[in-house]
Amino acid sequence: xxxxxxxxxxxxxxxxxxxxxxxxxxxxxxxxxxxxxxxxxxxxxxxxxxxxxxxxxxxxxxxxxxxxxxxxxxxxxxxxxxxxxxxxxxxxxxxxxxxxxxxxxxxxxxxxxxxxxxxxxxxxxxxxxxxxxxxxxxxxxxxxxxxxxxxxxxxxxxxxxxxxxxxxxxxxxxxxxxxxxxxxxxxxxxxxxxxxxxxxxxxxxxxxxxxxxxxxxxxxx
Numbered sequence: 001x002x003x004x005x006x007x008x009x010x011x012x013x014x015x016x017x018x019x020x021x022x023x024x025x026x027x028x029x030x031x032x033x034x035x036x037x038x039x040x041x042x043x044x045x046x047x048x049x050x051x052x053x054x055x056x057x058x059x060x061x062x063x064x065x066x067x068x069x070x071x072x073x074x075x076x077x078x079x080x081x082x083x084x085x086x087x088x089x090x091x092x093x094x095x096x097x098x099x100x101x102x103x104x105x106x107x108x109x110x111x112x113x114x115x116x117x118x119x120x121x122x123x124x125x126x127x128x129x130x131x132x133x134x135x136x137x138x139x140x141x142x143x144x145x146x147x148x149x150x151x152x153x154x155x156x157x158x159x160x161x162x163x164x165x166x167x168x169x170x171x172x173x174x175x176x177x178x179x180x181x182x183x184x185x186x187x188x189x190x191x192x193x194x195x196x197x198x199x200x201x202x203x204x205x206x207x208x209x210x211x212x213x214x215x216x217x218x219x220x221x
Contacts (some may be wrong), residue, residue: 006146009066010055015044017036022094025031031092035067035078037099047071047096052092056083061134062110062144067097077102077141100141109134112167113147118155118186126158126186134178135164143172150183161185 015032022032029049036042045067052157059065059080066075085092097116100106111134135148148167155162165179189213 004024007064007066008055008059009068010047011045011051011068011070012045013070017046026091026093033095033097035076035099035164036096036148037101038079038104039101040099041105043069047095049092052095056080056092056095057106060111060146062108063146064100064141064144065097073183079106079108080125101140105138105140107136107138108144110173111147113149114152114184115149116151116153118152118160120155120158120160120186121152124189125199126188128152128155128184128186130184132164132177132181132183135167138176139172143170144172152184155184155186158186158188 013031015022015025017032021116024030025046026049030046031049031052033045033052034042035157037043055065062079064079065103067078069076073194076099078099081096081098083092083096084094112132114130118126118128121128150162150167152162154160154166162183162185163179164175164177164181164183166183167175
């Protein structure tokens with residue numbers, strides 16, 4: 001059964017250092033970022049590098065982050081939209097947060113979690129190939145789940161497949177992905193190398209409808 005998405009908390013400060021001057025923040029172990037969204041004016045922020053690293057190492061594409069901005073009366077809810085890292089050291093350089101209104105529906109991609117085991121694969125009579133790793137849904141932020149389980153025990157024969165239509169969809173979620181799209185299939189051993197179905201890349205949140213603030217793009221550069 002799918003579990004409601006875990007919520008994380010993160011402290012932030014409004015940022016006055018903008019553009020290419022943000023390198024001085026990084027030397028102070030602060031990471032620049034921005035929060036923006038539909039009907040929400042972009043706000044430049046800065047985060048403690050260690051605290052930010054701890055949160056982004058755990059947060060998934062459909063997990064809410066409660067951002068407590070110093071001086072604000074209440075926290076704002078957001079999803080991680082994008083992260084930039086140093087290509088050599090891997091350190092965080094910039095983080096984008098997409099602000100969400102808890103009363104408005106959003107569109108996101110939720111990961112699929114493979115659970116159980118196919119008896120065909122366990123008997124070494126076939127090989128499991130996964131063709132889809134996430135589905136796109138529309139829902140209220142409060143209805144988000146960490147992942148949607150895919151029960152592999154239903155794959156009892158070679159060439160059996162599971163499709164989006166076979167998923168047990170949690171209440172509150174409306175599936176936008178084509179219901180006839182295949183998630184996984186058991187193929188004969190000899191066909192394994194001929195199959196072109198591969199695991200899709202890790203899903204990213206798809207909730208942005210407006211362009212990223214220009215100031216954020218300059219800082220990432």
